[in-house]
Amino acid sequence: MTQTDATAAKTSAQGPVLVTGGTGKTGRRVVARLRELGVETRAASRSGETRFDWADRTTWQAALDGAAAVYIVPLDTSPSPTTAFIEQAVASGVRRLVLLSARGVDVRGYFGPGHEVSGPHGEGERAVRASGVAWTILRPGWFAQNFSEGVFLDGVREGELALPTGDGKAAFIDADDIADVAVAALTEDGHAGQEYGLSGPRALGIADVLDEIAKETGKRAAYVSVDTAAFRAGLVAQGFTDEEASLWADALIPITTSREAPVLDGVRRALGREPRDFADFVRDAAARGVWG
Template identity: 45%
Template sequence: MSTSPPLALVLGGTGTTGRRVVDRLTAMGHAVRVGSRTGTPPFEWDDRDTWKPVLDGVDAVYIVHPNPFHPDYTEQIGALAHAAADAGAGRLVLLSGRGDEVSAASEEAVKTTGAQWTVLRASWFNQNFSESFFTDAVRAGDIRLPAGDFTEGFVDADDIADVAVAALTGDGHHGKTYVLSGPRLLSFADVAAALSTATGRTITYTPIPPEAVPADEPDFSAAFDSEPTAPHRILAHGVQQALGRPPKSFAEYARDAAATGVWDL
């Protein structure tokens, strides 16, 4: 008698890490369901009527919420995780943040489901400079932020996806919290220098006061206003712990992204 292969639900399956997880699982021959508004069936965090159909028959779930500033962020993650476990999902992998109370509360909610769980606490993504907030600034040649000398261990989305897939499909990851960063703490001046080398153009970083941030752009002032010992400003070794290899460097990421032409004018 034949049995169906395990089915993994990837929430945010069209997003930065989610689509990479989908691609890897698919290439490995796993059955995958993409959890998104355009998925089949469609999924929306704010429409709980969409939750039951997308969870039906699922064995494992990669949980990514698109908006950590959503007023119901923690409650929604907890409710979704419990609904997934109740529907029969035996393995949950949560992509979380580092060092904030909202992320910590969300992690605790997932841990109380009774399912096997793995938490991935990620630094800011390298791909913020090629697929998100700062792409246009790189193309314009000047990254203007109220960041001062802020440093971050930017992590590559490919590394996050590799750890997520290992946790979704492999053994030895239950009950683990992997704190993910790149191999170096980088200032935005360091980032600009690496991007300049990769693109062959001059990319600068210009520190600005918070009040100079345009009203139609995200204001990251609160994120930059932290002590050097804050959790998200400390290098971590989760990629090495989960995969047995070092994380991708920002310079490698910038070289590879430049080769795609994403920053070409």
């Protein structure tokens, strides 16, 4: 029996894996990897094959019935429904929880002066720790994929990326690495009670990021450093609500302050290898033609 067969057999004996946010950046990657391993997997979202809506608790039980493990992609809203969901999951027989949290949520002021550690991610972390079942917490920093399938994509394509990040830097994490760690925690022993801080192997400023993309594609986008008010206004003009625009602006503070720059060891501890370099992400994204 191969390692893949053993993983599938072990998980199947326990029950399927439920992946919330199953169509999102990390969720769809987790679903794909679990299915490649032969693990029965439920891809759950409001419009996915397994219906799941954080705002509609009547959808939770059908998604949870018989599940052995859950990958939790929580809402970044307060009050958070994560605690109630975890209680229902454990009552339904789930024995393993892997929570997608965020880098810095346990550091007061990480996302600016108003950031408290008791926010929605903090609530979720406390809930999994108190669940009484095996749990693993993932704390990734900024995703590399924000430049290829996220809020920064249009700016890169249009040749100008305006952000209020100054000369700050971040060790951007590849979402593929996040998914690999999540799948290991969902299917393998040895990850219970672990908190994995996840980053890439080196810190880059926004101008450095655009240089990396230009080297691979031959198309250079300019980085324009703007103030926070202008950035928020630009998001609102794109259709974001005032609240959403403020959340994005606050989320950028750890880049502006370079709090996202230190390299973390979570990928190496979880997988026994180094995280993917940003250049590897750029090469793969360029091959798919995401930047035109």
